[in-house]
Amino acid sequence: MKKTALIMAGGRGERFWPKSRKMLPKQFLSLTNDEKTMLQLTVERILPLVDMEDIYIVTNNYYKSLVLEQLPDLPNQNILCEPIGRNTAPCIGLGAVHVASKYEDALMIVLPSDHLIKSNELFMQTLSDACLVAMEDSNLVTIGITPNYPETGYGYIKINPSKKKRQAFCVEQFTEKPDYKTAQQYLESGRHFWNSGMFIWKVSSILYNMSTFLPDTYDGLMKIKDSIGSPKEFRVLEDIFPGFTSESIDYGIMEKADNIYILPGNFGWDDVGSWLAIERIKGTDGEKNTISGNTIAINTHNCIIEASDKLIAAVGIEDMIIVDTADATLICPKNKSGDIKKILEHLKKENNTKYL
């Protein structure tokens, strides 16, 4: 069966300020690789399985030119722009009807555009296995990351280890972000996986489930589908999409549907959720620093320093994040990285849009 991919690239991502900006969010940055952006790496990674003409990017009008610039080989019509963000269910629905208007049925691999994957080979293997499960019946398949520490910032998915289909386990429950003690129990149980936000299904399966659990959204999506390729396509999208209820695919479909399967992912995954991820990904030097750019660090330990051309001279500092860009420099202790959003709040309050 034809394989297609839907890459979600509409996220704002404020946690990588000052490198990420309102008009340049995380997925368009080269955070984990010196040359390629996270979106480019995501596309490149899927190419052994999916033809470029079958890769769809869902984004919005603000970021369309960035997508065009970063993916010059992608057909223009494969860039789908949401008129307004309505969470993942309408986003995936929009992709689904575009695939459905092209193929009678096809496999859809839904991927975030801003995650790191270390082994492309193992990732391809996992996706291929997932496709086999997704092709049977109307199974909805997700990838669950095997946890290696009690992370409290992710949702978890609980499996039923005795109910398997090929390499996939039957999903017993989706759970919210746990507290630390619960996360430790999850880790020890061996029955909980991190929710990666990656999904594999047939277009027919997801649309069938939408018609069941999100019927209003489904009806709207069908009208959008009918307009695709016609002169009124853009106007129909602008009319209908903003009326969709904001809903995540997890809550709207996955937690309610039957036939939900999960494939354990052990390909080296990181959601690159904050500056702290950079040291996990890039590793540290002998002083336990992760340093790039024009930097002098003396008696400096456990720091993340991302310099650009300007010299960053650090003396005697510990456990800090320092990020320098052309017009702004961040200085923040690692244990306060969650407060970076307070800078953005302050800038918004002062209407200082230049740095947002």
Next chain:
Amino acid sequence: MKKTALIMAGGRGERFWPKSRKMLPKQFLSLTNDEKTMLQLTVERILPLVDMEDIYIVTNNYYKSLVLEQLPDLPNQNILCEPIGRNTAPCIGLGAVHVASKYEDALMIVLPSDHLIKSNELFMQTLSDACLVAMEDSNLVTIGITPNYPETGYGYIKINPSKKKRQAFCVEQFTEKPDYKTAQQYLESGRHFWNSGMFIWKVSSILYNMSTFLPDTYDGLMKIKDSIGSPKEFRVLEDIFPGFTSESIDYGIMEKADNIYILPGNFGWDDVGSWLAIERIKGTDGEKNTISGNTIAINTHNCIIEASDKLIAAVGIEDMIIVDTADATLICPKNKSGDIKKILEHLKKENNTKYL
């Protein structure tokens, strides 16, 4: 008697890196005042007492153009360039022979170019009092700053409180930088003052003492004096000055001569010796920060932040010094400010002269 001034402006000053550079040392920076440099403030301060044409600046060839630029009203021939640094005794000697070649005798007020004085009025009063003492006999007068904390980084001068001449006390002893316990004793004694490096004497007095205590330097200075205004002036200076023994005026003359008097200075003095001085001078805000330039500081306390045009965004930091310039940014905890010189050592070692 005619009053002249000799302002010493040849110092390198590495402690204000990255604002101070080899080609732009502290005295040429606006550290304490938004508009005027420390040298400009020093000249402006003395003008009620000394005519511009009687103010001499001792510097070197590297900084001559900076002096010309910052003091456009100063006569060109009043800028004296040492071919090489030989500490304060030859520096002051060079100034003295220039004054001696212009006036049969005159008062000389010798001042550093990089100190802060809060009350110009009280400072003028102190200098006027000092001039009265200096005019009598061949007295050598210095200004001693009344200590208000047990500073271990300054030399101290001990007075004999029972031997006074006008407002001045007879100097009993010059002492080296004390340890903390000794500094506390000095503070409690009421008999010790900080050595400010400011001196007042007649040209005849200092040259007489040089002939006694530094006879070789005196002989060379006389040859320089004879050449002043002649076509060979520059060549004689270049020939003779580098041969002088490097010697401070304190060790070479003041600790050995008789008739040394000290006037207590209570005009609000700061030697602006490091970035830490900036918060003493500029004061702190409600969060105990001293902040200037384009800055957002959130949950940030006890910090010195000198930004320029680029936005410095500090979140959750304490007790730090952050200084941003066009090509380099310093990040250093306050208690490690002495290590700023290690950056310069590193740059020198790497032959990275751009930032020196």
